[in-house]
Amino acid sequence: MLDVLERAAVEAGRAVIDVYNVGAEVRYKEDASPVTDADESAERIILRHLQGAFPGIPVVAEEAASAGLVPDIDGRAFFLVDPLDGTKEFVGRNHDFTVNIALIEQGAPTLGVVYAPALGILYAAERNRARKSVVSGQTDIGTPTVIGCRQRGDRIVALASRSHNSAETIAYLAEHGVTDYESVGSSLKFCLLAEGLADIYPRLSRTMEWDTAAGDAVLRAAGGETVTMDGNPLFYGKRNQTYDVDFANPHFVSRGRA
Template sequence: MDYEKITATLRALALEAGAEIMTVYEGPDFEVKSKSDSSPVTEADERADALIAAGLAAAFPEIPVVTEEQSESHAIAADVFFLVDPLDGTKEFIQRRGDFTVNIALIEKGVPTRGVVYAPAKGRLFYTDAKGRSVEEAGPHRVDTTGETSALKVSVPDPDGLVVVASKSHRDQATDDYIARYPVSDFRSAGSSLKFCLVAAGEADLYPRLGRTMEWDTAAGQAVLLGAGGKVVRFDDLKPLGYGKGGFENPFFIAYVPGVKLAEAS
């Protein structure tokens, strides 16, 4: 596997897709349509998806691509594949709140080994390098020039006061009840896969998700967190959250840093 090429390609495609998204975001009002599952989709989702899918197919014709916006790709079953959410956080995008991301991941035997998360409205770019180590690249971001990067490393948590991050758009009572089992010193709210990246960057210790997600929502963020020394486990049995499941739907999960003693599921 040519990880140098994979890293460069995923980074470039995320930046190019982010530029397409921002063209729509900063333009006049855009149409919001509903997909078959009633979730929203915009021109930005579709433009970013077409760009990423075509770019991956051209660079790696031997590796299948599963993407949220192409339902026919959801029938793919492979040990190695790319997993794409071209615009994660569409609700944040529609409300022009900025917490949306481009997510592209490489899955190998159920594990997201490489990934990029780009938040174009916030100017934050996270990805795994060729060796699987996670970095954040300082802006301004250019496709043809790599900026200064800093290694990401998870925090050493204070057991008496954890920093918890949770969703802006998908908070519920079950999540709040679970968080209440921990000693929390600070709470941060973020949208899309940025929550994984905040944990990877040492800006939070714990991210529980007791709600529905799909694999394309989480794969790139999980790759970034794993590359920074973090962990992501299923809520029910604390086994690693894996990929390539039938239907691509995730169980509830917990993303956290080593040193956090997980509360028991109930």
């Protein structure tokens, strides 16, 4: 299954780069979030791969969900897809944008692929194994290397969102004595934790499940965790929420090994 997800992400990433190279026209959805032709082209490619290989597994994809097209996932395994995470980075000509595909089972991300096409880097995870590959020529996936979270030392390095940072996040870091942080876009923050290049990523601003699932899968497989502010693992497949829309995440903290 992971091979299919990797091929889908790489092909979608190639379509994203094609739009990136010529410049994207930005439109805005009802929730005021940006969308481009790259988002839509990449999602079509991913859906074709997933529906062709796994017709019995429903897919919740960002652009389809924004149009009200959400399959029945009650009690079932399902895919979460963000065809272009970090659209603001993409539009701003920053390289921190990714293609994200994850499998959710019993509320947890158990497989995931995060592809950064402008960087030529592919992260993938299944169960307790996370890996990183270099993609050359936008199509050829190199031999993967296993990655893992580092043990937290005296100097804690935090990550914060480049485009969606918040005063609450900065206050959280200060409260926990963390003064050293780097701003990174998209789901790459989870992957940098998984690779052992940072220690903690607090997110005290809005995210949706498709923003986080694939990166969270990589992080969990690498020995890290993502927990809500009450200390429980971040759960996926949230519907009919009292205080928010379907698939919206609460605030959370992702971290490597303690």
